[in-house]
Amino acid sequence: MARIVDALLDLSRIEFSGTEDWTQVDLAPVLVEVVSTNQHAAKRQGIGLSLTGASQLNVLGDRSQLVSGFSNLVDNAIKYSEPGGIVSVSSSIVGEEVVVAITDYGIGISKQHQDRIFERFYRVDKARSRATGGTGLGLSIVRHIVLEHGGTIEVVSEEGVGSTFTIRLPQVLPELTNVLPSKTGALI
Secondary structure, X not given: OXXXXXXXXXXXXXXXXXXXXXXXXXXXXXXXXXXXXXXHHHHHHOOEEEEEEOOOOEEEEOHHHHHHHHHHHHHHHHHOOOOXXXXXXXXXXXXXXXXXXXXXXXXXXXXXXXXXXXXXXXXXOHHHHHHHOXXXXXXXHHHHHHHHOOOEEEEEEEOXXXXXXXXXXXXXXXXXXXXXXXXXXXXX
């Protein structure tokens, strides 16, 4: 119960936090931190964890929220992968966006559930969620973090094959560090 309350408090903080304290954040070291932090859990599950991508991934935002969001996705990818599997985190710059993809080759998500996985308390498999310790709030929190940062999140998944969660955030160029993205992604 305490984990659910903590997750709801996190979600509330994200929903009502402002952008006035945002700074330029390079996601490359954020992703290194996330992969490093999850390395032990991956090893314990017999999962390989890889990171590839660009070295300058500047966005405007709240670093701790971004770490939390990417950590949640990597943690889920590890939890829902079979031993011997691989979880890959890749990053790139496409046009004016920073794109981060977290891919696993695990159990996948059926099409009927994909539209709802970002809803609060929604669980694809309640029995498995209880076994892995999920609250049903993680992906909702990730979605709110991404939207708050003017980005988008999508999932491509196939049962028995795996899932790829792709996050797109507005890239911030050094001369635009004082410009904030709106919730639609447009610079204001």
